[in-house]
Amino acid sequence: xxxxxxxxxxxxxxxxxxxxxxxxxxxxxxxxxxxxxxxxxxxxxxxxxxxxxxxxxxxxxxxxxxxxxxxxxxxxxxxxxxxxxxxxxxxxxxxxxxxxxxxxxxxxxxxxxxxxxxxxxxxxxxxxxxxxxxxxxxxxxxxxxxxxxxxxxxxxxxxxxxxxxxxxxxxxxxxxxxxxxxxxxxxxxxxxxxxxxxxxxxxxxxxxxxxxxxxxxxxxxxxxxxxxxxxxxxxxxxxxxxxxxxxxxxxxxxxxxxxxxxxxxxxxxxxxxxxxxxxxxxxxxx
DNA sequence: CACTGAGCCTGCTAGC
DNA sequence: TGCTAGCAGGCTCAGT
Numbered sequence: 001x002x003x004x005x006x007x008x009x010x011x012x013x014x015x016x017x018x019x020x021x022x023x024x025x026x027x028x029x030x031x032x033x034x035x036x037x038x039x040x041x042x043x044x045x046x047x048x049x050x051x052x053x054x055x056x057x058x059x060x061x062x063x064x065x066x067x068x069x070x071x072x073x074x075x076x077x078x079x080x081x082x083x084x085x086x087x088x089x090x091x092x093x094x095x096x097x098x099x100x101x102x103x104x105x106x107x108x109x110x111x112x113x114x115x116x117x118x119x120x121x122x123x124x125x126x127x128x129x130x131x132x133x134x135x136x137x138x139x140x141x142x143x144x145x146x147x148x149x150x151x152x153x154x155x156x157x158x159x160x161x162x163x164x165x166x167x168x169x170x171x172x173x174x175x176x177x178x179x180x181x182x183x184x185x186x187x188x189x190x191x192x193x194x195x196x197x198x199x200x201x202x203x204x205x206x207x208x209x210x211x212x213x214x215x216x217x218x219x220x221x222x223x224x225x226x227x228x229x230x231x232x233x234x235x236x237x238x239x240x241x242x243x244x245x246x247x248x249x250x251x252x253x254x255x256x257x258x259x260x261x262x263x264x265x266x267x268x269x270x271x272x273x274x275x276x277x278x279x280x281x282x283x284x285x286x
Numbered sequence: 287c288a289c290t291g292a293g294c295c296t297g298c299t300a301g302c
Numbered sequence: 303t304g305c306t307a308g309c310a311g312g313c314t315c316a317g318t
Contacts, residue, residue, distance in 0.1 A: 001311070032294085059312080076312055078296085097296095116295045118312070159288065166312085176311065225297090266290080267311065 002075040004173030005216035006227050006235065007059050010081055013230030015054040017083045022050050025103030033099040035120040045123045046071060058136045058172035068126030078226040079119030082111045115226060136172040140209050147206045154194040154202060161197065162190035163265035176267050177222060177244045182208040184243045189278040190264045190271060215240060243270040
């Protein structure tokens with residue numbers, strides 16, 4: 001599913017192709033794909049306008065129009081945003097799942113495919129865009145995401161670490177894949193209470209989050225099934241995954257202990273019980 | 287504040 | 303072989 005590295009890759013592939021194009025038409029094949037405003041108002045807001053760039057905040061793609069307005073696209077689970085100049089093979093292949101289409105100047109098009117129909121498109125006024133961007137937590141690859149900042153974010157919070165990492169208002173862009181990978185690499189159990197994690201493991205978590213995301217961006221994302229870049233190619237980070245998606249009982253890549261599967265915050269999690277010990281300091285032993 | 291569960295969706299697969 | 307129940311999960315909203 002698209003997380004920060006996948007959305008960033010889509011942004012990088014689309015930005016040079018979309019910049020300077022004018023939106024000439026919009027077609028909506030699944031009404032709920034357009035979150036807001038109404039179809040008529042959406043069309044009124046975007047048609048005839050020129051795309052000035054493509055930005056990203058957390059897992060949100062922002063197709064920028066003049067003066068700070070933007071079209072936001074959230075891919076959620078299976079969304080794909082593909083640029084096409086006519087005969088893109090990947091687009092033809094997935095045409096049954098086309099949910100929306102932007103007709104662009106010069107005969108090009110921007111196609112939104114989404115098998116599961118969870119993805120959402122919206123128009124944001126400059127004010128709405130600014131407000132939305134403020135609501136997200138820090139970008140983990142930005143310079144201001146330091147060990148100190150992560151330490152402050154975790155201190156005094158009694159929540160379990162994994163749901164905390166998945167909370168986009170706490171830290172932006174992590175999803176189930178990279179959260180599991182980062183916790184494994186840092187040797188932290190997903191149920192661990194955030195404020196009980198020691199300084200050494202916080203530093204390890206910080207390094208793991210940044211290192212794993214950086215590598216995944218360089219490899220253009222993780223393609224397990226649906227994810228594609230803005231030009232229809234697969235990512236290459238899937239071969240780097242250590243634990244995500246590993247079947248229960250398969251050996252830990254580091255120590256060989258059988259991996260466990262558990263549900264944390266209603267999401268499947270893969271854990272090595274040896275490398276990721278669960279220490280409950282404030283609870284009596286059963 | 288923190289947590290839980292429902293709902294949105296369809297393709298895939300394990301199990302019969 | 304063919305069917306079906308259950309699973310995958312990002313995000314929002316309602317309720318405790």
